[in-house]
Amino acid sequence: MMNDDNLRKAVDLIGKSKTILLTTHTKPDGDACGSVMAMHEALTALGKKTRLLMLSEIPEWYEFLFAEKVPVLGEDVTIEQLGQGQFGEADLIMIIDTNSYSQMPKFDEFLRQNTKPILVIDHHVTTDEIGDGEMVDTSAAATALVVFELLKYAKWPVTEKIARALFVAVATDTGWFQFNNTDSRVHRTCADLIEAGANPTQLHYTLYQNFSPQRFRLMAAMFNTLELHLDGRFATQYLRQVDFEQTGAVYNDTENLIDECRRIGMVEAAALFVELADGRIKCSLRSNDTIDVREIAAKFGGGGHTNAAGTHLPGPLNKATELILAEVTEHFKRLDAK
Ligand SMILES: [Mn+2]
Structure with missing residues (x-):
C-alpha cells in the first residue's frame, strides 16, 4: 500500500493543475490502457482538462475503453509540436504504468527538457525516478490498484466507466486472476469494481473470446x-x-x-x-x-x-x-x- 505522504502529494499536484497531460509506456497493455482511461475519467469529473497521448497505437481490443481515438505521438502529433506546446500546454504531466525513459521512446526527449511537474503512478521495480511526485507500489499486481487507492483516498467517485477500465487493467495484468500476483487485494478491489458496475462476463468475452x-x-x-x-x-x-x-x-x-x-x-x-x-x-x-x-x-x-x-x-x-x-x-x- 501507498503511504499517506505520497497520496497527499499526488492529490496536491493534481489539485494545483488545470490541464493535465496523461501518458503511458509504448506498446500499451491492458493495465496501461485501463489505468490511463480511469485517471482521465476521474480528472475530467474533477473539472480538469486532460490530454491523453499514446506513445504507440492502442491494441484494437482495448479501444472499447476509449470514447474517442487517442492521439499517438509520431502519428497525430510530432515530438516537435509537443515541445513547442502545439499539443496544448499542460501544467502537470502524469505518467502511468512506467517510470523508465526507455519505455517512452521519443517522449523521453520531451520529458528531459520539460519544466512542468511530473506525477508517476506505477508498480514496476525498474525506475529512473522521473516523477516530482511518485506513487510507485511494487507490491501491487497492477498499476490500476494504485489508481484505485488514490481514488479512494481522495474520495473521488468510481463511476461505471472507471470501474470497467480498472477491472480490465487488473484482470489483464493478472492473466485473468491466474498469475501468482493475484492476491486478496486484487480480489477485494475487483469486488468493489464489480459493485461499481464492471461486468466480468462481458469483459472476459470482449478480451479473450474476441480474436480477429x-x-x-x-x-x-x-x-x-x-x-x-x-x-x-x-x-x-x-x-x-x-x-x-x-x-x-x-x-x-x-x-x-x-x-x-x-x-x-x-x-x-x-x-x-x-x-x-x-x-x-x-x-x-x-x-x-x-x-x-x-x-x-x-x-x-x-x-x-x-x-x-x-x-x-x-x-x-x-x-x-x-x-x-x-x-x-x-x-x-x-x-x-x-
Ligand atoms: Mn502493469
Missing part, C-alpha cells in the same frame, strides 16, 4: 515454433516478420500470446521472441515462481517484474535465442543449487 482471424492465425504460427529446453522447464517460441505478412496480424496481436505455452505442465519459464521490422528482437519472458526473469531482462537493458519481463536484443533470431537460453540455464542452475 489474423490474430488467431498468428497464434497458430507461433505454436509451430515451440521448443522445450532444460527437460521441458523452459519453453521458447518465436514470430518472424514473414509470419505477420502471411497472417495479416500486427505487432499488438502478440500481446499475451506468450502465456499460451504455460499450459504445458512441465514449463516453469517461457520466452517469446518477436522479430521487429527494424531487425531487432523483442523478447518477452515469463516464469512461475521460479527464476527471476526481470534480472535476465535487466542484463540486456530491459525490465519488468520477477515473473513477467521483457527486453530488446540485436538480431538475428537464433543469436537472441542463444543469449537468453544461456542466461536462463544459468538461473536454473543457481536455483537448483539452493
Whole structure:
C-alpha cells in the first residue's frame, strides 16, 4: 500500500493543475490502457482538462475503453509540436504504468527538457525516478490498484466507466486472476469494481473470446515454433516478420500470446521472441515462481517484474535465442543449487 505522504502529494499536484497531460509506456497493455482511461475519467469529473497521448497505437481490443481515438505521438502529433506546446500546454504531466525513459521512446526527449511537474503512478521495480511526485507500489499486481487507492483516498467517485477500465487493467495484468500476483487485494478491489458496475462476463468475452482471424492465425504460427529446453522447464517460441505478412496480424496481436505455452505442465519459464521490422528482437519472458526473469531482462537493458519481463536484443533470431537460453540455464542452475 501507498503511504499517506505520497497520496497527499499526488492529490496536491493534481489539485494545483488545470490541464493535465496523461501518458503511458509504448506498446500499451491492458493495465496501461485501463489505468490511463480511469485517471482521465476521474480528472475530467474533477473539472480538469486532460490530454491523453499514446506513445504507440492502442491494441484494437482495448479501444472499447476509449470514447474517442487517442492521439499517438509520431502519428497525430510530432515530438516537435509537443515541445513547442502545439499539443496544448499542460501544467502537470502524469505518467502511468512506467517510470523508465526507455519505455517512452521519443517522449523521453520531451520529458528531459520539460519544466512542468511530473506525477508517476506505477508498480514496476525498474525506475529512473522521473516523477516530482511518485506513487510507485511494487507490491501491487497492477498499476490500476494504485489508481484505485488514490481514488479512494481522495474520495473521488468510481463511476461505471472507471470501474470497467480498472477491472480490465487488473484482470489483464493478472492473466485473468491466474498469475501468482493475484492476491486478496486484487480480489477485494475487483469486488468493489464489480459493485461499481464492471461486468466480468462481458469483459472476459470482449478480451479473450474476441480474436480477429489474423490474430488467431498468428497464434497458430507461433505454436509451430515451440521448443522445450532444460527437460521441458523452459519453453521458447518465436514470430518472424514473414509470419505477420502471411497472417495479416500486427505487432499488438502478440500481446499475451506468450502465456499460451504455460499450459504445458512441465514449463516453469517461457520466452517469446518477436522479430521487429527494424531487425531487432523483442523478447518477452515469463516464469512461475521460479527464476527471476526481470534480472535476465535487466542484463540486456530491459525490465519488468520477477515473473513477467521483457527486453530488446540485436538480431538475428537464433543469436537472441542463444543469449537468453544461456542466461536462463544459468538461473536454473543457481536455483537448483539452493
Ligand atoms: Mn502493469
